[in-house]
Amino acid sequence: MKSKPFGALFGLLALVAILGVAPAFGQTANEIDIATGAGGSANAACVAANNCFAPNPLTVAPGTTVTWKNTDTAMHVVCSGKPTDDECGKVFEEDSLKPGKTFQFTFADAGTYDYFCSVHPWMTGQVIVAAGATTSTTPMQNMTTTDNAAVPEFGPVASIVLAIAVMSMVVFAAKTRGIPKF
Ligand SMILES: [Cu+2]
Numbered sequence: 310m311k312s313k314p315f316g317a318l319f320g321l322l323a324l325v326a327i328l329g330v331a332p333a334f335g336q337t338a339n340e341i342d343i344a345t346g347a348g349g350s351a352n353a354a355c356v357a358a359n360n361c362f363a364p365n366p367l368t369v370a371p372g373t374t375v376t377w378k379n380t381d382t383a384m385h386v387v388c389s390g391k392p393t394d395d396e397c398g399k400v401f402e403e404d405s406l407k408p409g410k411t412f413q414f415t416f417a418d419a420g421t422y423d424y425f426c427s428v429h430p431w432m433t434g435q436v437i438v439a440a441g442a443t444t445s446t447t448p449m450q451n452m453t454t455t456d457n458a459a460v461p462e463f464g465p466v467a468s469i470v471l472a473i474a475v476m477s478m479v480v481f482a483a484k485t486r487g488i489p490k491f
Contacts, residue, residue: 311380313407313486322364336378337376337441338375339363339367339374340375340376341363341367341375341377341378341434341436342360342361342362342380343361343377343378343379343406343450344363344380344381345370345382347362347426348383348385348426348428348432350431351431355432356431356468361426361429362377362424362432362434363435365434365435366434368436368437368438368442369437369439369442370438370439370440370442371416371417371419371438371484372416373415373416374413374414374415374416375413375414375415375416375436376412376413376487377412377413378409378411379407379408379411380408383408384405384407384428385406385428385429385432386425386426386427386428387401387402387403388401388402388403388404388405388424388425390421390423390424390425391423391425392430394409395410395489397425397427400422401414401424406426416438419439419440420437420438421435421436421437421438422435422436422468423460445469454462457471
């Protein structure tokens, strides 16, 4: 059986392609996800758990870019300040973060930044920017850099690997059916 190695090769390459694509999904470091159902009411499950914006609080080092991602099915607002003050949007604001979309803000200065959703004011969160937070945030920043660099690279690599896998499958099929060799 000359064709057997091609089947094994296809399986291996398919596995590599799947593993290569997999890290593109899921939450990355310094990302805050908006909980599903957060806009329902002040009694939404995430309100009691204090994670309508998750993780909450998020602690980062100065200079970190934080990404808010709306993983809910409703539109939300990300507005710096508290529902009880009149500071909405004084530092940062995304007034129509649609489902599946992201909003980014880079925190240059240390401090505690409150934010909330002005449409659903029970949704509140904090970003803590601390110079002393290097122990926990440095590996996370490194992870972000690695993830960001890896995601665009994995696409073409996975495509090439898949193309090779398909080609080896064609060769495998051709050999098993007795079609003349190349
Ligand atoms: Cu909202």
